[in-house]
Amino acid sequence: MEAAAATEASASKPVIRVAAICGSLRKASCNRGLIRCAIELCNESIPGMQIEHVDIEPLPFCNTDLEIDGKYPPPVEAFRRKILEADSILFASPENNYSLSAPLKNAIDWASRPPNVWADKTAAIVSAAGGSGGKRSQYHLRQVGVYLDLHFINKPELFIQASRPPVKFDSDGNLIDPEIKERLKRVLLSLQAFTYRLGHSS
């Protein structure tokens, strides 16, 4: 669906709540910068879509010994609730050794414990990484998503070679490249249109 048509189509529809998860814990993370930019884009120019960053740093390592009397540790309960309440997920996934990062996989594992709170949500992935731009991390994440029952948009894909010139992020990890900002917007519009198509907004 064209960007303008998607925006128009959203006018009479319920708001889509998106939980955004960053796979990097670094303070000046470029992936976190992508999420900040996505939040700005929604506030400025994508009516009908709200993104909330859900921090995964407080989560302990996934360990079923920490599940007591059917309850998860408080940071895990809070994280699972945020995912449960969302219609869609936006993953900002760096690539670590040809795969998704350990913190992101840890968060995914916690929220997959019963009941699996990822199930049946729509999702999109964007990446700032090294030379690969995050391709391999995204395809591993899609594979993990099969078991979680996530429904990913196929296109557009967004792979950013963060460390290669020209400079795309400032020293705080903020996205400063207007062309990438436009491409990020197209990812969000695609996620919005796909979520409406599946009738998943509440």
Ligand SMILES: Cc1cc2nc3c(=O)[nH]c(=O)nc-3n(C[C@H](O)[C@H](O)[C@H](O)COP(=O)(O)O)c2cc1C
């Ligand atoms: C342990 C480790 C492994 C990495 N492996 C890869 C890799 O396989 N492919 C790649 O493109 N970048 C790789 N990188 C680079 C990161 O993806 C890149 O620095 C990314 O920008 C980090 O995300 P952030 O800016 O959000 O912290 C690796 C970085 C680290 C720390």
